[in-house]
Amino acid sequence: MEYESALEALQLHYNEIQSTHMRDLFAQDEHRFDRFSLEFDGLLLDYSKNRINEDTLSLLTGLARAAQVENWRDAMFSGKKINFTEDRAVLHAALRAEDNESVEVDGQDVGPDVHAVLDHMTEFSEQVRSGKWTGYTGRASTDIVNIGIGGSDLGPKMVCEALQPYQPDGLNLHFVSNVDGTQIEGILEGLDPSTTLFIIVSKTFTTQETITNANTARHWFLEQAQSEEQVKKHFVAVSTNRKLVEDFGISTDNMFGFWDWVGGRYSLWSAVGLSIMLAIGPGQYRQLLAGARAMDEHFRTQPLAENMPVILALIGFWYRQFYQTGSHAVLPYDYLLKHLPAYLQQADMESNGKSTDREGNRVDYLTASVLWGDSGINGQHSFYQLLHQGTQLVPIDFIASINTHSQLKQHHNIMISNVLAQGEALMLGRNEAETRQILAQRHDNHETIELLLPHMIFEGNRPSNTLLLDAITPYRLGMLIAMYEHKIFVEGILWNINSYDQWGVELGKQLAGQILPQLSAEQPITDHDQSTNGLINHYRQHLEKQSHSN
Numbered sequence: 001m002e003y004e005s006a007l008e009a010l011q012l013h014y015n016e017i018q019s020t021h022m023r024d025l026f027a028q029d030e031h032r033f034d035r036f037s038l039e040f041d042g043l044l045l046d047y048s049k050n051r052i053n054e055d056t057l058s059l060l061t062g063l064a065r066a067a068q069v070e071n072w073r074d075a076m077f078s079g080k081k082i083n084f085t086e087d088r089a090v091l092h093a094a095l096r097a098e099d100n101e102s103v104e105v106d107g108q109d110v111g112p113d114v115h116a117v118l119d120h121m122t123e124f125s126e127q128v129r130s131g132k133w134t135g136y137t138g139r140a141s142t143d144i145v146n147i148g149i150g151g152s153d154l155g156p157k158m159v160c161e162a163l164q165p166y167q168p169d170g171l172n173l174h175f176v177s178n179v180d181g182t183q184i185e186g187i188l189e190g191l192d193p194s195t196t197l198f199i200i201v202s203k204t205f206t207t208q209e210t211i212t213n214a215n216t217a218r219h220w221f222l223e224q225a226q227s228e229e230q231v232k233k234h235f236v237a238v239s240t241n242r243k244l245v246e247d248f249g250i251s252t253d254n255m256f257g258f259w260d261w262v263g264g265r266y267s268l269w270s271a272v273g274l275s276i277m278l279a280i281g282p283g284q285y286r287q288l289l290a291g292a293r294a295m296d297e298h299f300r301t302q303p304l305a306e307n308m309p310v311i312l313a314l315i316g317f318w319y320r321q322f323y324q325t326g327s328h329a330v331l332p333y334d335y336l337l338k339h340l341p342a343y344l345q346q347a348d349m350e351s352n353g354k355s356t357d358r359e360g361n362r363v364d365y366l367t368a369s370v371l372w373g374d375s376g377i378n379g380q381h382s383f384y385q386l387l388h389q390g391t392q393l394v395p396i397d398f399i400a401s402i403n404t405h406s407q408l409k410q411h412h413n414i415m416i417s418n419v420l421a422q423g424e425a426l427m428l429g430r431n432e433a434e435t436r437q438i439l440a441q442r443h444d445n446h447e448t449i450e451l452l453l454p455h456m457i458f459e460g461n462r463p464s465n466t467l468l469l470d471a472i473t474p475y476r477l478g479m480l481i482a483m484y485e486h487k488i489f490v491e492g493i494l495w496n497i498n499s500y501d502q503w504g505v506e507l508g509k510q511l512a513g514q515i516l517p518q519l520s521a522e523q524p525i526t527d528h529d530q531s532t533n534g535l536i537n538h539y540r541q542h543l544e545k546q547s548h549s550n
């Protein structure tokens with residue numbers, strides 16, 4: 001009930017504040033930036049360009065308290081099985097905890113196992129990076145191919161890309177996720193089997209896309225290497241499924257385990273991050289963990305109103321619940337972060353794209369919106385038109401780094417001037433009088449001015465958060481990712497949903513299993529709905545024609 005009344009109070013507040021323009025909020029408060037920004041360990045969050053005032057924040061933090069965010073947070077960190085539909089703890093934070101920290105699951109401290117796997121990864125990475133790990137012809141590895149999908153791909157790929165400046169020459173990373181053969185064909189084409197190392201990453205080791213690609217890679221390798229025995233030198237696995245890993249021909253000495261309390265989309269801190277460790281080295285990988293640990297600590301200890309992930313979650317909730325926004329954009333202004341939006345799509349939408357609450361009821365409110373994004377600077381020349389003048393309100397996270405790894409510093413200043421300008425333009429807009437003035441400078445003709453005027457007005461009042469990192473380092477990146485993980489957690493609590501299961505991915509997989517053999521059936525297919533039958537049969541007929549004509 002406390003939650004209900006906190007929500008009602010927010011509704012009343014929304015009714016009052018909804019038409020207030022942020023221009024006025026800034027005009028009324030010369031300390032607005034200081035009031036609505038947070039700085040922590042090389043990461044600045046400016047959230048002043050949001051449709052909020054101090055009352056909004058205090059009502060939102062009240063709601064968070066009523067939803068027991070702090071209790072849930074403690075329950076998560078202490079290893080309680082908060083993922084109750086899968087009867088699992090949610091302990092990705094334990095993967096980056098200090099050596100001496102103890103977290104128990106079912107009465108057992110998970111720390112020693114976590115550190116044993118980290119040590120195993122370290123030993124293996126050092127061997128590969130130093131060239132001591134050799135393939136079937138005695139040569140060192142030059143290419144590493146990570147085969148996985150979803151959480152077994154997106155996190156490692158995003159981090160390896162972001163930390164490219166930390167990678168040595170002579171070791172190339174590749175990521176295969178798509179079951180479309182075009183991807184793996186393209187990658188294998190440029191590789192030499194004798195110097196290629198495959199990491200098969202699958203929590204279950206049953207994911208169709210991953211196992212299909214892994215078998216293709218194995219086949220490609222054996223065509224050259226000839227002996228099954230050599231598979232052990234070129235394939236390693238990251239999985240929780242020992243039996244299937246062994247069946248594939250991978251030595252369990254080269255299997256890196258993890259546990260059911262690590263969700264796929266939260267797994268880059270586990271052995272799933274092996275490709276990251278190979279790319280940047282064990283020392284820098286531990287920096288990534290340390291950054292995440294610093295954010296864990298911040299999240300765990302800071303009051304709600306000074307807590308970055310909590311603030312982001314409250315603002316996210318505010319727009320979704322009251323402004324009913326349909327999407328949220330993440331727009332990095334750093335080329336190294338180009339895969340971050342795709343990574344966050346899984347993290348956010350697979351976690352909070354739910355419509356059943358913890359008690360099993362259909363929710364009667366909105367939960368996660370569509371998360372999308374791309375490189376901001378490129379977006380300015382494509383989709384930003386809608387952000388500025390479209391009919392939808394799209395809250396945005398701009399992300400930029402202050403110091404670039406690039407030598408072309410002037411490029412970086414151009415980038416930064418653009419991200420700052422975009423936040424300003426979206427917030428301020430350009431009202432009628434300002435637009436009229438600009439038009440008068442450009443045109444003498446009254447009719448032209450009146451024609452153009454309505455098209456050139458920017459309403460403004462479009463919200464954004466800006467995150468400025470000192471630089472993209474392993475440590476800061478760890479902080480950034482953990483910040484989003486905790487934001488997602490808090491939003492899930494506010495919506496009273498379980499953020500850690502993903503039943504929504506099941507049905508499609510199951511039906512694909514039925515349809516696959518039907519695609520090569522002799523007889524027309526009739527056991528689906530008409531549309532699906534029609535599509536299957538069309539595919540079959542045209543496939544036949546194609547193979548005949550070839």
Ligand code: F6P
Pocket residue numbers: 149150151152201202203204205206207210264265350502505
């Ligand atoms: O289908 C969704 C999913 O289960 C994700 O949650 C997961 O990250 C991905 O597939 C890959 O799963 P696995 O690591 O078991 O191959």
